[in-house]
Amino acid sequence: MQIRRTSFYLCDMKQWLFIICTISLFACKKNGGEVAISKLVVLNDSASALSARIKFTLNRLTDASISITDQSTGETKRTAISKEKINHNITVTQLKENTTYSFRVHVPVGGAGDEWSSVEQSFTTARIPAFVKAFYDPAVNTLNESEGSHFLFNNRGTPRGCIYMIDHKGRMVWYRTTKNPLKVVRLTNKNTLLCLEDENNTPYGDGNVIMELSLGGDTLFYVKQNTKDFTRSAHHDLCRNHRGNIVAVTNVIKSGGSIPGDGLLELDRNGKKVWEWTTFDSPDAAETGIHNQPWINSVVQDSDNNYIVSLRSFSQVWKIRASDGVIMWKLGKGGNVEMNAADEFMFQHYAHRNPAGDLMLFDNGSAERPLSRLMSFSIDEQQKKATTKIKTVLPSSLYSNIMGSSMLLPDQNLLTASSTNSKFVKTDAAGTVLWSIKVAEPFYRAEFVGNPFANL
Template sequence: MPAPAPARMHRAVRSAPPHRAGRRGRAALAGLLTLTAAAAAAPSAGADGPPYVTRPDLRPTRVTVTTPATNVAPGYVFATPKGGGIDSGAEIFDNAGQLVWFRPAKKRGTSILDLKPQTYEGKPVATFWEGLAVRGYGFGAFHIVDQNMNEIGRVSPNGKGQMDFHEFTLTPQGTALGISYKPVRGSTTAVKGGARNDLIMRNLIQEIDPKTNEVLWEWDITKGVSPAESYLPIPARPEVAYDYIHANSVNLDADGNLLVSSRHTHTIYKVDKKTKKIIWRLGGKKSNFKMGPGARFAWQHDAHRQPDGTISLFDNASSIENDKGKRSKGLVLNVDEAANTATVAKQFVNPVPKVDNTQGNLQALPNGNWFVGWGGTGRNVSEFSADGTQIFEAKYASKRTESYRAYRSPWVAQPQVAPKAVARRSSSSVAVRVSWNGATTVAAWRVVGGASATTLVPRIVSARTGFETLIRVPDRAGESKVVAVEALDVAGNVLSRSKAIAVGAKY
């Protein structure tokens, strides 16, 4: 059944993020907090990890910041942690490692991968893939989420849910670039042990209309690249398709043609969009460029043309995790197409001397910094200054947790669903916990209480202290039998209000 076309973008968020608020707004909020300074908020129940009392359905990984943020680019971290006993999901967290948004996979056994900030129809969106991931291949669809955290699109070739997770790039033309795989029959006689009618993995590079899921353009890379270019041996088992290419990224070049990264040929291909012919090869066995010292890469991911003409990528360096003497890195190359040379412009090496043999990405940031997701065995994300100094690092709690890619980006979101709150009575106070999954505009919470839902009056204002905030409301007389919590922006405006809830003896 075809996926639904995106709906109209919902109304814009109603408040600027705190760092953009004016002096008057900050003063207004400071005044509200001063009035209730006697009742400080306790740390969040989720500060040491899930579960959250207000959202027991959310089980994201705990994130630890190991290099505090210094002169980093503005924004949050976007990742898709999976493994290590936590739910696979799309996760946004801040520079302190505090959760901002988590969206778990909806079906048991499925995964969410590649949460990415992008622009769609001129507005900020977040995109992620969800589906069945098996042996490094995906069968699912990409989802587009707006700033109200509502899904406005679901994209796969012809709406059949057969899109791979490796790439989804929204173009300025309003289309989407992606990859699909399918086992087919083909010749592998170009390599030792090959056969005329062998089982191979077809790699399709596709351009799709996100509104209709119509495939507008596609290129079968297996018809343009020979198995002789591959560094991957033919599988020993005949039922395993020989994926001698394994395309894992596709992005627009500056001239409108495409850059396609092929992991198993150690090559980045520039493809003519009109003729579907390969213009040149960067790296690999048939490179059109003389690769300078340190410029060669292997098993790479995430190739992009940068505005200054360089090409960036994540160099996995090896397909073996404990390959001694090799280290994965973010790599930026000067590519001279006139002289046919490629030299190292920048590189960003994981402070941990190891190989991240699967997954990974390198993102150029607007302020000149670079952000690295270290992939399958990295368990960490890093931000580097232009000179290669690590200025931020965060790690997932479990050594078995990984994220395909990770990004940093500014993001302003205000969900249309209301905040969630729970309340428990003690001898002299009411302990209220509140959270609002995905909201970035909340500066403080105001608890209102009374004998019933129709008699609620302001009780206390407390600063937001992470994803879930605990607020102790003085209540010796037991007046607050029912409470609700209002989300306030930095100017003290009410953004939303939780459902009125009865105060219980326990959570």
């Protein structure tokens, strides 16, 4: 095998680390020609120091992968294969800050599992900003969960937000800062991140910028209020639907601003409106008597492609038919789903289907009942009848009158964000705390997200 290579150089621009390999040519008898790599760039900065994107161009349509080695420990790992491209963009995750890594690009050649490997090159990751570490300190938050478990949460501070992901040991393995305060983040079923940012630093959960990001840091979707069809401010939550479109909770005002409401707005990948619904659109909604904002604080798409929303002010959860906006059922006090009166929830958050298929939520409670509960219900949608499946009362020290979330974990224990106490905890069904994670300030919710890095 003959090798011919020109020089490469390092430069720093806009806090990105660039390694540019102008061209490298390798004659390889087994594939009948030269493999050429060019335009090699490594992107890593303080906004996400624990991940990097390595971009390069090959002279043929082919697979590629990267091996990367921590120069301080000698630990080597390999990325998943980037399939059949000329221009590759490979994400490397779970790096360490301020650490030098060497790497090689690998391309399959021949038909017997042989491969070509590039010349070894290196880069050094950025440092994690102080405000990121101040919100979450791994040294005081240790876990012992099943390997592959990851947990997602975000701070909501100013002037910038940050998305965090920690692993089964409580180590911060991924983060990304945002330009503006961050009101909510959701991991989609495509392992992308939906974010609602707020350039105006408004109170509560309002925001004016919707983004979708890859774990590598690529911006996949961006729209700002009053551009395209994003004409209302969003608040509290958003999701990615079966069409790949973004559905956000929006503020809706009628009668010259005297009657506040909420809505759902579906935007396609170009920011054009596909569908919209408001709490004023249905007689079922109007009969509730909207005098205070319903305060929708979560939205998810159900398995039948309709939407489940949590209306905090009404202490109800509604299911909305996506085809025509009809309210299919209303669960909670004064709703049309029969349920045990003792299990009626108060000012709830984060209504969603758990892995068992039941409707699960965080029952905040109130001054009238200063205890928070984790609830789930099996709902017969035809008979409009709910059967309580989970009713876990949290210790009084974890009472959270606003914000919060609860999830059923794979081991059948429960994950809860006690938001006003700046904690999220794992409990058993009886409410006994099995572990606790502490952050510096109140936050919106915490989610178990499995292993989103499995295919990176």
